[in-house]
Amino acid sequence: MADVAAGPGNVRLSTGPGRWILLATVLGSGLALLDSTVVNVALPAIAEDLGADIVGLQWTVNAYTLTLAGFILLGGSLGDRYGRRRVFLIGVLWFAAASVLCAAAQDVGMLVVSRALQGVGGALLTPGALAIIQASFVPDDRPRAVGAWSGLGGIAGAVGPFAGGWLVETAGWRWVFLLNVPLAALVVLVAARHVPESADPDAGGRFDVLGAVLAALALAGTTYALTEAPSGHARPLVVVAAAVVGAAAAAGFLAVERRRGRGRRLFARRDAGGRPGDGVPRPMLPLEVFGSRQFSAVNAVTFLVYGGMGVLFFLLVLHLQVVGGFSPVAAGAALLPVTALMLLLSARAGAVAQKIGPRWPMTAGLLVAAAGMVLVGRIGADASYVRDVLPAVTVFGLGLSAVVAPLTATVLATARSRHAGVASGVNNAVARAAGLLAVAAIPPLTGLTGGALRDPDAFADGFGVSMTVCAGLLAAGAALTLLTVSDGALHVAEGMHCEPEARSHCSVGAPQLQPEPETVPDMGAEGDGDARKGAGGPR
Structure with missing residues (x-):
């Protein structure tokens, strides 16, 4: 079915087939990326239309994250065995069908179940996009292809919340989900015609x-x-x-x-x-990757950072609309500086960390981001976007931009090269689980329960406490980084270093997935010396 002159592993990025492959993978992974940010903008409208309270909105966000985090490692394995394009297309179609169910939801229960089904589709398509790039392009073009995929996905993530706010205002919250259908149709059309099928011939068991x-x-x-x-x-x-x-x-x-x-x-x-x-x-999570003290420490930092971030991105847009009286478009635009700064600065932050080590950039970045969270917590009922919101999110975004790329590089550098894809997948799953658990735990512990959505004063109080707690999580991450991450973590022994290829780290839900190495240099204690060419998880 694929209309490509070159087969897997032989496509050039500069050719027509290469550009079609890049388009399909960017749009496909963009579906899941957009959904993780756009839906937050629609939450107040969903609550009003379906009569949901804060708990219902927590489940609307967490049902998706739950199934995505639980099955994303398995999703990559399915693609390697049964065909990466095939499983990717199944994920896209599944995601689109679940999006229709979300748009048709008549109550919160139906919406939550549909969101959980969406997460399953996301778990199939998210690792598949990167695996297709890794398997399709010639080795010399793969780093540029991965970088283009990462950067273009970041642009989509930056535009998403603003576009979501516009849809909520003009067409209604259901169109936030229905928008996925024509995008998915385009992905299926392009991928079925232009993306070559590939699989791992060594995938067995x-x-x-x-x-x-x-x-x-x-x-x-x-x-x-x-x-x-x-x-x-x-x-x-x-x-x-x-x-x-x-x-x-x-x-x-x-x-x-x-x-x-x-x-x-x-x-x-x-x-x-x-x-x-x-x-x-094959174990979904090879526990030997945690044999590295540095790897375990960086994943602990990841848990703290993305837990705090998950709560901020869940509550901030709600707060701006419920307490600040912002429109959905204005509330969505409040998130633009964070993603834009990560898109512009993350690669530079990664380069600085390569020169001086990751410990100090990560520590300083986390402290700046924590200060930004404190400023976010001070946004009140009479807030001005220029005076209050923009400075707070800018400080937070600057701090975050200094953290995410060094964190990803350290995760890869402290795992053996044959485990690079596994390490990236584990780190991604840890971040998603952190956001899931933090969004479940922190709002109710700070008083955001039941009818808080209908009481702006109560919501404002709970929001301020929540941001203080999240700032504390980031400060704890800074202390843990200072105490446990080595300055030489990015210059470890030969056979263990793997630099990230996705350098534009723009996703706010989890660190960017990274491809597995093309070859496996050592057998190690495990003895499993097969070269696996997937992405984001054990095969």
Whole structure:
């Protein structure tokens, strides 16, 4: 079906087929990126139309993040096995169908279920876009293709909240979801005709479905308990049961991943070819990547940073409309400086970190971002965009721009080269889980429960406390960075260093996914020496 002269791995970026491939992947990954920011602008309109309270809006955001975080690592594995274009297209179609269900929602319950289905589609298409680029272009063009994909996606992310606000004002909140349908149709048309199919010929064995299910259950149970316990909506016994299920699933997930990792290493030692057999599933999360103290520390920093960011991006647009009286367009425009600054400065911040080490740029950036959050928390009912909003979000964006690229580079540099894609996927999933849990826990703990949307004074009080808490999370991340991240983290031993190719870090939901290395230089203790060419997760 693909109308391309060159097959997988032979496409030039400067050719017509190369530009079509880039268009399909940018638009496809842009669907999920836009949805993570545009929907926030529509939340007040959704609450008014469907009679939702703050808890319903938490679930509207978290249902999507829950399934996306729980299945994104598995999504990359499915593409490697069954065809990256095929799984990418399934994800796009799934996402579009779920978007129609979101637009047709008659109550909050239907919207939440539809958002969860959207997240599944996002988990299929998000890693697939980068994997298609990695598999389609000639090696010399791949870094430029990944950089173009990252930068163009960042532009879409910057425009998204403003466009979402315009749609809410002119056509209604349902069109925020319906807009995905023509975009998805364009992606399917271009990808089916111009993107070559590719798969990993070495992809074998059973999928770690049990691991994915346990991860999703752990996140779901914990999120439910954190969200519903302060609200009083659910019975205490149900909340306790959800917490127990979440904790048990988390423990079971770690046990399963550890056992499967050991099983594959044992099989590899017994196999004369040095390759694990098809009978042992690859663990969704190879726990040996956490053998590096630096890698574990940077992921802990990621959890703190993206937890605070998730709450800010959830509450700020609500606050500006509920308390400040901003229109949806003006509230959406408030987020533009953050994404624009990340788009302009992240590559430069990464270059500085390569020269002097990541510890001080990350520490200083987190402290500046924390100060920006404090300023955001002072935005009141009589706020002016120029006087109050713009300086606060600019300070926050400047700090964040100094953090994200060095953080991503350090994640890749502190994992072995053969684990670069895995490390990127894990870091991405950690960030999404952090946002999920923080949005579930922090608003109700700061008084944003029940009918806070209908009481601007109560919402303003809770918002100010929430921003103080989030600033504390970023300050804790700065302290952890200062104490645990080495100045030489980006200049580690040979065989462990892998620089990021997606240098324009513009996503506010999670760090940008990075491609896996083309070759695997060492067998290591694991013995699994196959070169995997996917993106964003274990294969």
